[in-house]
Amino acid sequence: MPLDFTVDATDGAARRGRLTTAHGVVDTPAFMPVGTAATVKGMLPSSVKATGAGILLGNTYHLMLRPGAERIEKLGGLHAFMGWDGPILTDSGGYQVMSLTELRKLDESGVRFRSHIDGSYHTLTPESSIDIQHKLDANITMAFDECTPFPVTPEVAAESMRLSMRWAERSRNAFKPRDGYGLFGIVQGGVFDDLRRESAAALKAIGFDGYAVGGLAVGEGQAEMLRVLDVTVPELPEDRPRYLMGVGKPDDLVKAVQRGVDMFDCVLPTRSGRTSQAFTRRGQVNLRNARHADDPRPLDEHCACPACDGFSRAYLQHLVKAGEMLGAMLLTWHNLHYYQELMAGLRAAIEAGGLEDFAGAFAEAQAQGDIPPL
Amino acid sequence: MPLDFTVDATDGAARRGRLTTAHGVVDTPAFMPVGTAATVKGMLPSSVKATGAGILLGNTYHLMLRPGAERIEKLGGLHAFMGWDGPILTDSGGYQVMSLTELRKLDESGVRFRSHIDGSYHTLTPESSIDIQHKLDANITMAFDECTPFPVTPEVAAESMRLSMRWAERSRNAFKPRDGYGLFGIVQGGVFDDLRRESAAALKAIGFDGYAVGGLAVGEGQAEMLRVLDVTVPELPEDRPRYLMGVGKPDDLVKAVQRGVDMFDCVLPTRSGRTSQAFTRRGQVNLRNARHADDPRPLDEHCACPACDGFSRAYLQHLVKAGEMLGAMLLTWHNLHYYQELMAGLRAAIEAGGLEDFAGAFAEAQAQGDIPPL
Numbered sequence: 175m176p177l178d179f180t181v182d183a184t185d186g187a188a189r190r191g192r193l194t195t196a197h198g199v200v201d202t203p204a205f206m207p208v209g210t211a212a213t214v215k216g217m218l219p220s221s222v223k224a225t226g227a228g229i230l231l232g233n234t235y236h237l238m239l240r241p242g243a244e245r246i247e248k249l250g251g252l253h254a255f256m257g258w259d260g261p262i263l264t265d266s267g268g269y270q271v272m273s274l275t276e277l278r279k280l281d282e283s284g285v286r287f288r289s290h291i292d293g294s295y296h297t298l299t300p301e302s303s304i305d306i307q308h309k310l311d312a313n314i315t316m317a318f319d320e321c322t323p324f325p326v327t328p329e330v331a332a333e334s335m336r337l338s339m340r341w342a343e344r345s346r347n348a349f350k351p352r353d354g355y356g357l358f359g360i361v362q363g364g365v366f367d368d369l370r371r372e373s374a375a376a377l378k379a380i381g382f383d384g385y386a387v388g389g390l391a392v393g394e395g396q397a398e399m400l401r402v403l404d405v406t407v408p409e410l411p412e413d414r415p416r417y418l419m420g421v422g423k424p425d426d427l428v429k430a431v432q433r434g435v436d437m438f439d440c441v442l443p444t445r446s447g448r449t450s451q452a453f454t455r456r457g458q459v460n461l462r463n464a465r466h467a468d469d470p471r472p473l474d475e476h477c478a479c480p481a482c483d484g485f486s487r488a489y490l491q492h493l494v495k496a497g498e499m500l501g502a503m504l505l506t507w508h509n510l511h512y513y514q515e516l517m518a519g520l521r522a523a524i525e526a527g528g529l530e531d532f533a534g535a536f537a538e539a540q541a542q543g544d545i546p547p548l
Numbered sequence: 549m550p551l552d553f554t555v556d557a558t559d560g561a562a563r564r565g566r567l568t569t570a571h572g573v574v575d576t577p578a579f580m581p582v583g584t585a586a587t588v589k590g591m592l593p594s595s596v597k598a599t600g601a602g603i604l605l606g607n608t609y610h611l612m613l614r615p616g617a618e619r620i621e622k623l624g625g626l627h628a629f630m631g632w633d634g635p636i637l638t639d640s641g642g643y644q645v646m647s648l649t650e651l652r653k654l655d656e657s658g659v660r661f662r663s664h665i666d667g668s669y670h671t672l673t674p675e676s677s678i679d680i681q682h683k684l685d686a687n688i689t690m691a692f693d694e695c696t697p698f699p700v701t702p703e704v705a706a707e708s709m710r711l712s713m714r715w716a717e718r719s720r721n722a723f724k725p726r727d728g729y730g731l732f733g734i735v736q737g738g739v740f741d742d743l744r745r746e747s748a749a750a751l752k753a754i755g756f757d758g759y760a761v762g763g764l765a766v767g768e769g770q771a772e773m774l775r776v777l778d779v780t781v782p783e784l785p786e787d788r789p790r791y792l793m794g795v796g797k798p799d800d801l802v803k804a805v806q807r808g809v810d811m812f813d814c815v816l817p818t819r820s821g822r823t824s825q826a827f828t829r830r831g832q833v834n835l836r837n838a839r840h841a842d843d844p845r846p847l848d849e850h851c852a853c854p855a856c857d858g859f860s861r862a863y864l865q866h867l868v869k870a871g872e873m874l875g876a877m878l879l880t881w882h883n884l885h886y887y888q889e890l891m892a893g894l895r896a897a898i899e900a901g902g903l904e905d906f907a908g909a910f911a912e913a914q915a916q917g918d919i920p921p922l
Contacts, residue, residue, distance in 0.1 A: 211866075211870045211872060212863070212866060213867060213872050213873075213874045215872065215873055216873040216874065217874070218854060218874070218877070220854075240866065240869065240870055241841070241862070241865075241866040241869075245841070245842060245862070249844055249860060249862055250844070255860070255862070256863065257858045257859055467615070467619070468619060468622065468623070470623055470624070480592060480594075484593075484631045485631055488615070488619070488623055488629070489623075489629055489630065489631070491615075492586065492615040492629075493587060495614065495615075496614055498585060498587050498589065499587075499590040499873060499876065499877070500587045500589070500590065500591070500592070502873065503590070503592070503873070503877070504592075
């Protein structure tokens with residue numbers, strides 16, 4: 175079995191599942207912290223694990239350029255290289271390459287692009303992307319696709335989606351099945367319902383171990399994203415995990431879980447942690463705000479992360495204003511801890527059949543906003 | 549008793565002691581990691597403790613400017629503010645202010661200077677420095693002094709030292725004695741034996757809870773530094789701790805301990821950790837060197853720090869080349885771990901009466917250099 179996936183409980187469209195990989199079981203719905211360059215920025219792998227994360231995402235584009243897939247393979251794969259013994263999903267490199275608008279050239283075979291590090295030329299094709307992800311030893315390999323830009327005409331979106339579907343088939347053919355490893359296809363089609371349905375049907379016809387929804391969170395807004403999910407998710411096989419790529423804010427996660435999404439990744443908790451932004455039960459908190467300068471209270475008195483357990487808002491503000499590494503480290507840790515706690519709450523709510531109440535209480539607390547100043 | 553200090557064992561001039569503060573006991577010889585801006589850069593306080601550090605150094609100059617001594621006092625002092633419940637020593641601000649050559653004006657009363665952060669004007673006098681250190685709740689307060697530049701004429705060195713001695717007396721008068729808190733005087737006099745003796749005598753006449761040797765490691769070289777120690781240390785009271793300020797490399801520490809120094813601080817292990825330099829049993833290792841790119845071995849197979857336990861040299865090189873925070877975090881941790889292990893080794897050697905053998909084996913391993921490439 176490539177990747178065993180069982181759904182233990184459902185609540186409406188939401189599912190409480192378990193995805194079994196060669197490196198362990200992932201409890202879903204799951205949020206995957208992003209470890210772009212073989213490290214979740216500012217975190218030891220043991221600290222990432224302590225937040226409750228069960229699976230990480232690695233980036234093919236970054237790793238192929240530095241330190242190189244062959245090097246990582248020789249060093250025992252990405253797990254050994256970065257000291258993370260749990261499951262790893264790698265993206266295909268497609269999304270990063272597409273964002274190099276000035277530096278890339280795309281045709282039917284794949285994409286030729288220049289490295290942002292040293293300007294050297296490289297090519298990614300479905301076959302080479304799958305090969306690189308194999309060398310990295312990714313438990314979950316993503317099919318190579320073109321991430322359709324936004325906004326875009328239906329004609330361009332259709333052309334791009336159909337290219338991605340041809341690449342999906344080539345990805346499937348290039349992938350070497352192994353126990354505990356799998357390949358996910360990616361539904362594209364922009365915000366156009368018929369294209370999303372066509373894409374989902376094409377992927378199902380090829381057959382994948384999981385199905386991702388790509389091309390969202392690119393500027394279309396939450397309402398449009400949720401509408402696309404409403405159209406797309408029912409088209410996906412019930413017995414396979416569903417992964418919403420690059421999403422999102424806590425509120426996005428709750429609403430996507432309610433629509434049957436099982437997996438997420440996003441740089442938001444880590445990137446925000448490096449820019450003084452904290453996610454909490456009561457919404458976002460900007461630690462640079464002067465109101466925290468003399469505040470002896472923790473960021474969130476109910477949070478057990480190292481940032482909240484033993485440090486004041488005043489100290490966190492001092493760290494971020496002084497540009498101290500520890501500020502980024504603590505806020506990253508807090509944000510990842512909060513995201514994982516949210517996912518654990520969602521899983522428990524689905525098990526208990528109380529997802530609607532959970533989502534209501536979540537929205538109410540978020541709307542309440544941060545604690546008032548002293 | 550301001551600060552109880554007992555010498556439990558000696559080996560030649562070296563001493564194995566215990567310094568009791570209101571925040572715990574410091575085993576000497578001790579190395580104090582530098583926590584400039586209320587954080588040891590890149591380290592959680594719990595991680596600093598895990599390296600074996602028993603006391604930290606904080607910087608009056610940085611903290612008075614940001615976040616401000618009054619703010620830290622209101623928040624419960626530096627221990628509570630930074631989440632470090634062990635002893636803390638603060639410098640007087642004199643050394644940092646002196647390095648602002650373009651921005652300061654010195655007279656008998658003290659120093660007027662401009663903040664490097666926002667250009668605002670501030671004044672430090674012996675009285676205000678002691679007051680700030682009191683507000684910070686430093687267990688060990690340093691007398692306010694002028695760090696004599698190097699190289700310098702004997703006349704200038706004498707004038708500077710005598711000013712520092714007048715300031716030392718004003719510092720003593722300004723200091724409020726409390727149980728478990730103490731004030732250290734600082735011997736100045738550059739590389740001039742008679743001035744060092746005159747300075748030590750002046751401080752002894754005033755009477756301090758500990759005696760620091762300042763104005764070294766400013767470019768005079770190790771031989772000259774050790775010569776000044778040979779002249780100065782015998783002039784200091786035997787029943788009080790001796791602190792060599794701003795020193796140094798591992799080899800400097802061993803040789804200064806052999807000359808009877810009890811305490812050290814230096815930015816070297818932390819700063820080097822942020823610039824890809826590791827201190828090991830077998831000397832310094834530059835992780836940027838291409839020889840490490842494919843090396844699966846740990847930095848030091850005998851080291852139990854997180855950088856050496858679970859990561860390869862290849863991975864550490866990747867992190868530092870990619871500019872990843874984790875590289876600086878791991879190397880800082882390793883360096884502090886190594887420094888503390890060295891101090892523990894020195895303490896055990898003094899207890900066992902084997903310091904000379906220890907120093908010989910240390911020098912031999914350092915001279916051996918890094919492990920050969922695979």
